[in-house]
Amino acid sequence: MELIWLIPLVPLAGFLLNGLLGKSFSKPVINTIACGSVAVSFLLSLNAFFGLLRLAPESRSVEYILFSWIPSGSFNADVGFLLDPLSAVMILVVSGVGLLIHIYSVGYMAHDEGYSRFFTYLNLFMASMLILVLANNFVLMYVGWEGVGLCSYLLIGFWYEKRSATDAGKKAFIVNRIGDFGFALGIMLLFWTIGSVHFSTVFDLAPQQLAYGGGIVTAATLLLFLGAVGKSAQVPLYVWLPDAMEGPTPVSALIHAATMVTAGVYMVARCNVLYMMAPTTLLVVAIVGMFTAFYAATIGLFQNDIKRVLAYSTISQLGYMFVACGVAAFGAGIFHLMTHAFFKALLFLGAGSVIHAMSGEQDMRRMGGLKSKLPVTYTTMLIATLAISGIPLFSGFFSKDEILWQAFSSPFGSPLLWVVGLLTAGLTAFYMFRLIYLTFFGQRRYDDHVASHLRESPKVMTVPLMILAVLSVIGGYVGLPKALLGGAWFEHFLHPVFAKGAEIGKLAEGAGESHATEYALMLAAVAFVVVMIFTAKRYYLDRAKNSEQFEHGFGGLYKLVYNKYFIDELYDKIIVNPLVKGSNLLWQKFDVLIIDGFFNGAAWLAGQWAISMRKLQTGMVRSYAFVFLGGAIFVIGYLILSR
C-alpha cells in the first residue's frame, strides 16, 4: 500500500517513454510499454485494494505524501495520495477498464499511422485520471482534472486532418473550461473560508467553521458542481460529449464513457460532507441530474449514428449518478458509476468492433443483419444492452434499481424523481434495443463492397469484450441489496467515506420504507422496461420496413428530438455568434484602430522627429567643429557666469 504513488507514475513513465522515443519503436514495443504500464498500475491497484481490505473499516484511509509541492505561507499543497474505499474502487475501475481498452486498441488502431501518438496520449490520460482519483487535496485533483481534459481534447482531435474532429476537440475543451472555471473558484472559496485545500482538513473543519445550509457552503458546492457539470456533461454543458464521438472509438469508450466523464460524480461523492451541508445544492444536483437523464434519453431515441446513441445514453446514465448524489445516496452513485463503466465501455467497444467490421460505417440505417456475421460482438453487446436496460440478474439492474429506490425513499428524494427516473429507464431500454435491432437484426442494408470486408474482429479485440461482458453480468452482485437477500456489501465498503456526510444529513442507515414497497417499485420498473423492449421489437424488428413511418409519425416531436432540440443551433445563436461578432468587432475596431494605432503612432512620431533632425548630420566636418566650439563656449561661459 506504500506503493500507491507508483499507480499514476507508471503510466506517466510509459507516456514519457512512448512520447519521446515512440517514433523509433516498433509497434509491439509501443503496445508492450503502453499496456504493460497500465497492467502494472492495475496490479498495484489490486494490491492496494486488498491491503485496504485487511484494515479495520474505520482505519481504511491511508495517505502517502510524496513531497511537498507548493509550501507558500498558509497555503500548502502536497503531491500526496489518499487511498480509501472510494479511491480504491475508482483506481480499480479506471486501471481495470483502462487496461482492457488499451489491449482492445492494439487491434483497433493496428493500421493507424498515429499508433505511437495514440498510445502516448492514452497513457497520459491514465496517469492524469489516476492522479485525479488518488489526490489527497483539491489542487492535485485539479491537476488531474485538467490533465484528463487535455487528453480528451488531444484524443477527440486525434485525426486532426478532419476538420470536424478538430472542431469537436476545441468544443470539448472550451465547454469544459466553463466548468473548470467554476471548479477553480470553488477551490479558492474553500481555501479562503477554511484555509486549506487538503481533503481531510477541509472535511474536518467545514462542519465547524461553516454554517449548515449557509451561503458560503452552498456557493462553494454549487461552484464545484459547475465543474462536475462540465466534466460529466450535464445540462447545460453537455453539448461537447456527442461531438466528442469524432475521436477513435476506444477513446470514446475509455474517456467519454467509462472514466473521465465520471470524474464529476467522483468529485461530488468525495466532497459529500460539503454537499450534505448544503441541502439547496443537493436539490440542484438532483434536479440537474434527473433532467439530464430524461432529456438525453429522449434525444437518444431517434439518432441514427451508433456512437451518438451511446453518447446520449452516457449523458443520461451520468444524470442517474447525479440523481443518486443529489438524494444523498453517494454509494449508489458510485455503484452505478462502476457498473456503467463496465457495460458502457463494452457497448462502445462493441460499437467499435461493428464499425471496424463495417469499414468505418457508423450509420445504423446502413447496417442490419450482422448477428450471424459478428457473433461475439453481438452476444457481448446484447449482454451490455440487457445490463444498461436494467433487466434483472444483470449488473445495471442492481445499480439502477438502487438509485431509483433511493430517489423514492431518501429524505432528499421524492416520488416525482422516481417517476422521471422510471420513464428514463424505459426510454433507455427502448433506444438500446432499437440499436440492437437496427444493427444486428433484420435485412442487410450495406453494399457488397462492405460485405466483402465483413468479418469478426481479431482476438485482441474480442477478448476484452468478453471480459467486460462477464463483468457486466457479475459486477452488480457486489452491491446486492438487502431486499434481494444480498448484503449490500459495496455500500458497506464505501460507508466510512460517506459516514460523516450521513451524520450531518442525519441519515439513518437502512431506515426507510419496508421491503414490500421496494419490491413493488422494482417490479414496476422491470415491467415498464420490458414493455418498452417489446415496443422497440415491434417497430424495429417485426415491422422493420415501416420503422421510418413509425418515427416520422411523431411529427414535430420527432423533428425536435432528432435535431437534438436545436440546442447546438441555439447556443450558436445566443452565445457563440455574439462572441464571434464581438471578438471581430474588438479585433477590427479596438485592436487594429486603438491598440495598434497607439503603438504605430508612437513609432511614426519618433520617425518624423528623426527625419527632421537628421539634417543636422551634414557630413561637413568643419560645421561639426563649429558646433563643438559653440558648445564649449556655452559650457565655459556658464561655468564662469554661474560662479
Add this chain to the structure above:
Amino acid sequence: MVPLEYYLVVAGIIFTIGMIGVIVARNIIIIFMAIELMLNAANLAMIAFSRNLGSMGGHVMVFMIMTVAAAEAAVGLSIIIALFRNRDSANIDEVNLMKW
C-alpha cells in the same frame, strides 16, 4: 620674471588661432597644423602653471601630450595621404559621404 598672465595670454592667442584655423580652413593639412597649434597652446599653459605652482604634474602632462601628438601626427598624415591618393584633393568639404 615674466608673470603668469603673459604666458596665458600668449597660449590663449595661439589656441584661438588654431581653433579658427580648424573652422575656416578647407585644406586638410592646414587643419591638421591648426590642431597641432591648439595642442601646443595647451602645452604652453600647462608649463606656465607648472612653473608658477612649482609642481611637476604639468611637465609630465606635457610629455604625455607630446607623445600623443606624435602618434596622432603619424596616423593623421597617413590618413591624409590615403585620402589624397583616392580623391586627388585635400579639400575637406569634398569628404562628406558620412551624412544622412
